[in-house]
Amino acid sequence: MPNGLQAIVLPSRRAPIVTQVVVYKVGSADETFGKTGAAHFLEHMMFKGTDKVPGGEFSRIVSRNGGRDNAYTSFDSTGYHQTIAAERLELIMRMEADRMTGIRISDREIVPERQVILEERRMRTDNVPSALLDEAVREQLYGRHKPYAMPIVGYPDDIKKLSVNDLSTFYRRHYAPNNAVLIVAGDTTTEAVRKLAERYYGPIASRKTEPRRRPSKGGPNLPQKVIRADARVVEPRWSRLWLAPSYRTGETKHAYALQVLARLFGGSETSRLWRALVVDGKVGLSAWAAYSPASLGLTSFDIGVHPAPTRSMADVEKAVTTEMKRLLDGGVKPEEVERAQNQLLAGAIYSQDSLASGPRIYGTMLSTGGTVADVDAWPQRISAVTPAEVQAAAEYVWRDDGAVTAMLTPAEGSR
Structure with missing residues (x-):
């Protein structure tokens, strides 16, 4: 699209449903040591509301319309997805486009969500011996404090320190249409998606993004x-x-x-x-x-x-x-x-x-x-x-x- 958003349509008539996925070209490997966990923390904050959709209402609206939604953060990307009846595609596209630029990040939302994320880390990493081992292995394989070595969820000390400014800066730096891919699969057509995407994503201005860098070698002193x-x-x-x-x-x-x-x-x-x-x-x-x-x-x-x-x-x-x-x-x-x-x-x-x-x-x-x-x-x-x-x-x-x-x-x- 003119603003740089890449859009892909995967038509399928097997069921009268559609899945919308917006993938941002940013993940935990784009963070710096000392601010690990920012990409994953921001994923949580994307559900905390905009001026048009109050906090927590995004998922509730999807659910009330018979759909389901979720999100994920990986080392190289962050994705948001909804599956819903085909005639509700416009609804989810309007809401997803709104939070591409409109989320509100405040201490009121960050403080309780920080505890949710710390508990997530305790459950999935700190209480799982194999996950702790994997974290240590990645540090050796890729080098401490390097991309892919730092955990996606972040180190506990960093999670505790991430601020409104840290997350807002990360959001403005990486969340832009020219740094995203829109994928719509299911019971729809390319033309229908094009019209909706032009209406809701089209007005969003592109922003300058920084080149992504990854090391070309692994950790020192291997094996x-x-x-x-x-x-x-x-x-x-x-x-x-x-x-x-x-x-x-x-x-x-x-x-x-x-x-x-x-x-x-x-x-x-x-x-x-x-x-x-x-x-x-x-x-x-x-x-x-x-x-x-x-x-x-x-x-x-x-x-x-x-x-x-x-x-x-x-x-x-x-x-x-x-x-x-x-x-x-x-x-x-x-x-x-x-x-x-x-x-x-x-x-x-x-x-x-x-x-x-x-x-x-x-x-x-x-x-x-x-x-x-x-x-x-x-x-x-x-x-x-x-x-x-x-x-x-x-x-x-x-x-x-x-x-x-x-x-x-x-x-x-x-x-």
Whole structure:
């Protein structure tokens, strides 16, 4: 649109409903140390009202009209979404456009919401040993006080200090139509969305935004090992994370092959890792590999195992290392690459068929420097990955100088 807002329409006639998603190209990785948690705190404040919609009424209006709404904050983006009957699209678009520039931030609202957020952190992080371990691992992998190392919810001391001015400044700096993506999916047409978007989002003026920066390298002194022994741990976990390129940063040529590698190595119960460690070796209760390239900066390639009750962390590490070496030395077979590709493609088809995950795919891609064309071309690019490219990607990422090994154990420590 003339003011810079990107708008995407994903028509679907399967049900008389629509989902509207507005994704801002800002997340917790755009914060600075000392003011962590600002993006997530502001997400909460977006529900506190404008001159046109009183505090708390946004969600109540959506609910009274038979819809539901929510929001999320990630490292690279912040999104707001509503699902409602198709004829109520104008209602939710009017309200969402209103809070793009009109929210009121005051001490009266911040003080009680700060306690809500601190409690959220206590519940989801401080009371969850695995979350505390993950926070410590990210600090080692990406470097303390660096983007992606600082928690999305923020550090407690920072949450307690964030002020009206901090949040208002963050809001004015990042919440603008030229820094946002509008996605409407469901029972509507491009022309209908265009008319409504021009009426409600069109009058909002664009603002100058600052370039987004991400480090091109990880934390110092890798490899590292992080161990958390906690009395609350019932199920131990061994994992290893490697710095990995994303679609935008690093050796981006490996991004598609790494997705295939993660799938065939540990992405399902038919994967190499699961068969070797869970089915055959009885070393683990479960095993997995994960990789997501949708990041503005570097990302990670993760392998994890929940050890079997009678097996030690050393047993697990030895078994994982053996399977990695088997792949690096022997390569991968064309048929297992094809199977992984088919699984990835099937998952993407199901995701895009959903009014929830479909828009999220586009929002994530466009908020991290990608395009609609990148989303559309993804199946072809995944299908074009060769066994040699999968092995080359593994050789590039599975290096000791880019890894953090993490162990979650009961209070008595590693067995």
